Amino acid sequence: MGLKILAINPGSTSTKFGVYSNEELVFEKTLRHDVEELKNFEKIIDQLDFRKNSILNCLSEAKIELSELDAVVGRGGAMEPVLGGTYEVNERMLTDTRVARRGEHASNLGAHIAKDIAGIYGIPSFIVDPPAVDEMCDLARITGVDGFERESKFHALNQKAVAKRFSKEIEKDYDSLNLIVAHLGGGISVGAHEKGKIIDVNDAFTGDGPFSPERAGGLPTNVVMKLCLSGKYSKNDIVKMLVGKGGYVSYLGTNDGRKVSEMIDAGDEKAKLIYEAMAYQIAKSIASNAAVLKGNVDAIIITGGLAYDERFVETIKERINFIAPIIVYPGEDELLALTQGALRVLRKEEEVKVY
Secondary structure: OOOEEEEEEEOOOEEEEEEEEOOEEEEEEEEEOOHHHHOOOOOHHHHHHHHHHHHHHHHHHOOOOHHHOOEEEEEOOOOOOEOOOEEEOOHHHHHHHHHOOOOOOHHHHHHHHHHHHHHHHOOOEEEEOOOOEOOOOHHHHEOOOOOOEOOOOOOHHHHHHHHHHHHHHOOOOHHHOEEEEEEEOOOEEEEEEEOOEEEEEOOOOOOOOOOOOOEOOOOOHHHHHHHHHOOOOOHHHHHHHHEOOOOHHHHHOOOOHHHHHHHHHOOOHHHHHHHHHHHHHHHHHHHHHHHHOOOOOOEEEEEEHHHHOHHHHHHHHHHHOOOOOEEEEEEOOHHHHHHHHHHHHHOOOOOOEOO
């Protein structure tokens, strides 16, 4: 009989959740939340009961028996920096995500919803590889200005999940491999995985690294200075310009990679230039991570929503084929990744970590 897991992934205007028996999906649902309805909540944490009850009502209607669950796992939020792994939800984690010490984000609700539902049935609650995973080496933190360090905020859940998936497929331990993983979505992160730790990665959440469909990427410092000192923009204007209205949105007016492909097929030369420029920057970032690993790279893994675009992936591959074999895992199955993290602990394949 399989272990039963409820996995929960709160997003800004949606809540995705699924019930698994081992790795097999039994039930999945995405609840869409009206933006106007969410405006009634002053802080994200105030949405806790609303989101939790929406999940419970949906599962009840689907006749899912929650008393049979072995654990509940939620998406990790903006916590203090941690090593990768599966963490049991504790009071410190709940406090830090409640007060949003490291930023307001819907993922902060993950631990709270998991803990509340698990508490009803007296079962454990977990989070897995939150965005706050920080395994960077000291060299990677140096910026060039004393008192300021590079930070690790990225798509840790999917990066770790696909790295472990590849390791399992080739029957080797993740801890024995050197990998470069490029997560290509609304934000883009490229990480150097050395023997199970991500020792260098761009801060994808605040726009470092390659530009993406909606993020500006690492701009030249003189451009940032001109923006900040021009007097034309508020701090909020600049933040939106860098994260949300950068990249494809800035150049082409859309964050949808499929629409950009359609524009190229229709003969739009500007769209083609920006499309190829993003692939160019991603390839440069992958190559720089090869230098981080001193050229000892077992494989390059390309993942995320943009990896469905074969033409885009081929444009990247043309520049990095010489480094290492390239594996493509399109999309990001975060509910399964959360479930697998919980299963590794329940099966005693991995020690649960304490926050």
